[in-house]
Amino acid sequence: MWLIDSSIGRKLIMSITGTFLVLFLLFHSCMNIVVIISPTAYNAICAFLGANWYAVAGTSVLASGFVIHILYALFLTYQNKRARGAERYAVSKTQKGVDWSSQNMFVLGTVIFGFLALHMYNFWFKMQFAELTGIHTGAYDPSKGAEYVKDLFSNWIYCAVYIVWLSALWFHLTHGVWSALQTAGLNNKTWLPRVKVISNIISTIVVLMFMAIPVYYLISNCSCC
Amino acid sequence: MEKSINISLKVWRQAGPKVKGEFETYKLDNVSTDNSFLEMLDILNEGLINHRKEPIVFDHDCREGICGMCSLYINGHPHGLDGETTTCQLHMRRFKDGETITVEPWRSAAFPVIKDLMVDRGAFDKIIQAGGYVSVNTGGVPDGNAIPISKVDADEAMDAASCIGCGACAAACKNGSAMLFVAAKVSQLALLPQGRIEAAHRAKVMVAKMDELGFGNCTNTGACEAECPKAVSISHIARLNREFLSAKFKD
Numbered sequence: 001m002w003l004i005d006s007s008i009g010r011k012l013i014m015s016i017t018g019t020f021l022v023l024f025l026l027f028h029s030c031m032n033i034v035v036i037i038s039p040t041a042y043n044a045i046c047a048f049l050g051a052n053w054y055a056v057a058g059t060s061v062l063a064s065g066f067v068i069h070i071l072y073a074l075f076l077t078y079q080n081k082r083a084r085g086a087e088r089y090a091v092s093k094t095q096k097g098v099d100w101s102s103q104n105m106f107v108l109g110t111v112i113f114g115f116l117a118l119h120m121y122n123f124w125f126k127m128q129f130a131e132l133t134g135i136h137t138g139a140y141d142p143s144k145g146a147e148y149v150k151d152l153f154s155n156w157i158y159c160a161v162y163i164v165w166l167s168a169l170w171f172h173l174t175h176g177v178w179s180a181l182q183t184a185g186l187n188n189k190t191w192l193p194r195v196k197v198i199s200n201i202i203s204t205i206v207v208l209m210f211m212a213i214p215v216y217y218l219i220s221n222c223s224c225c
Numbered sequence: 226m227e228k229s230i231n232i233s234l235k236v237w238r239q240a241g242p243k244v245k246g247e248f249e250t251y252k253l254d255n256v257s258t259d260n261s262f263l264e265m266l267d268i269l270n271e272g273l274i275n276h277r278k279e280p281i282v283f284d285h286d287c288r289e290g291i292c293g294m295c296s297l298y299i300n301g302h303p304h305g306l307d308g309e310t311t312t313c314q315l316h317m318r319r320f321k322d323g324e325t326i327t328v329e330p331w332r333s334a335a336f337p338v339i340k341d342l343m344v345d346r347g348a349f350d351k352i353i354q355a356g357g358y359v360s361v362n363t364g365g366v367p368d369g370n371a372i373p374i375s376k377v378d379a380d381e382a383m384d385a386a387s388c389i390g391c392g393a394c395a396a397a398c399k400n401g402s403a404m405l406f407v408a409a410k411v412s413q414l415a416l417l418p419q420g421r422i423e424a425a426h427r428a429k430v431m432v433a434k435m436d437e438l439g440f441g442n443c444t445n446t447g448a449c450e451a452e453c454p455k456a457v458s459i460s461h462i463a464r465l466n467r468e469f470l471s472a473k474f475k476d
């Protein structure tokens with residue numbers, strides 16, 4: 001099967017799953033930002049999604065997207081290490097114009113994955129999982145999402161952890177978005193630098209929307225104490 | 226103006242493909258800054274021969290930047306620090322007095338060391354043999370303007386055709402990927418009417434060969450483009466991706 005056997009096929013899978021994850025993040029961050037604007041509206045969203053069939057179906061598709069992306073990341077990274085050979089350069093310098101993130105996609109991905117596990121425990125396990133199984137894992141009812149978010153981020157350590165996580169995501173995406181397009185065959189010399197700029201803008205929007213939340217709670221907690 | 230400098234060279238010495246190699250340091254005094262890097266190595270080798278020692282083996286041929294034979298990873302860069310130059314075009318005036326220069330062979334699983342600084346780049350020949358040619362008989366030379374070709378395509382094809390097959394791209398790539406080379410070879414033919422006919426087949430067989438020979442998966446870091454002595458653009462890689470993917474989707 002050429003999607004597994006050929007390098008470009010494997011890359012295409014990376015690109016499609018990556019793009020899918022980016023689209024999901026855009027959707028996810030748009031929902032999250034509501035918690036700042038209006039906690040009541042946010043609770044309505046939480047209740048609406050909850051553990052209804054469409055949310056569960058979405059979650060499963062999403063989870064498989066992550067699994068495929070990560071499995072292929074492991075596979076590609078292993079093959080690339082092998083292709084580099086056993087002997088390493090004694091002196092090797094990074095070239096001008098080569099982004100740090102582009103050379104550390106796996107490291108960044110691993111950091112993202114680590115925090116993702118924490119994030120799943122913090123939110124998914126205590127909200128959707130609790131509702132699905134009826135097991136009481138969190139202190140809050142899923143339809144009280146906003147109160148739960150506020151409670152979690154009243155701890156500045158959580159705020160800091162989420163901010164670090166989102167920074168790693170930003171680096172992963174600044175390379176990832178344009179790389180995905182290049183992999184899919186968008187070729188144009190004039191557009192290449194523009195696509196890179198667009199990629200930076202998309203990553204920044206996504207990450208800023210997410211980051212606004214811990215930063216908002218961090219600031220509002222600071223001023224009251 | 227001509228000057229002389231004293232340098233130390235840390236050179237990779239390896240007696241054969243299966244033998245373990247190691248760095249050896251040589252001191253070389255009074256090197257003229259007008260010497261090319263390869264002339265400097267010639268002088269070093271002459272000294273070694275006079276002392277009945279094994280000379281350092283390295284690849285070279287035209288010494289004017291067109292054949293792609295010269296290689297060498299110099300101070301952490303393939304073909305040295307200068308942009309858009311081959312090792313044979315590098316001069317000693319680019320180095321400082323008293324500098325230690327580290328010289329290594331291309332290191333990539335698909336380019337095994339033959340001896341010292343010489344590697345086997347036969348993998349590239351095999352990729353070309355797989356499909357990097359035009360096999361249709363095009364008959365006699367047609368009239369100059371009989372087949373109109375846009376200036377944009379002609380220029381792109383020329384840029385791709387400037388690849389000399391040196392292997393610096395694969396040597397510099399953290400993934401050991403040969404995509405820039407293969408992309409250049411696929412692009413130069415796919416952009417022109419004669420090569421267009423077999424473009425889909427060519428992309429498939431050349432990529433299959435590249436994968437089979439153990440080159441890595443491109444992650445678009447761009448190190449290849451930065452180190453390529455002919456500044457071949459990674460936009461050719463996107464073209465290769467498109468050629469390959471559309472060929473596969475048509476199947």
Ligand code: HEM
Nearest residue numbers: 014015018021022073105106109110113176179180183444
């Ligand atoms: C929110 C999560 C993530 C998003 C949105 C995301 C997005 C992307 C995108 C768009 C690409 C570019 C695909 C391409 O170049 O064709 C990519 C590549 C990659 N990702 Fe992720 N990713 C995520 C999580 C992860 C995780 C958890 C890992 C691994 C543990 C990972 C490892 C990689 C690797 C190794 C690449 C290959 C680099 C490349 O081919 O350019 N990613 N990712």
Ligand code: SF4
Nearest residue numbers: 388389391392394453
């Ligand atoms: S693309 Fe550039 S670096 Fe790669 S083989 Fe051709 S000339 Fe050398």
Ligand code: FES
Nearest residue numbers: 286288293295313
């Ligand atoms: S020796 Fe021919 S390109 Fe350098």
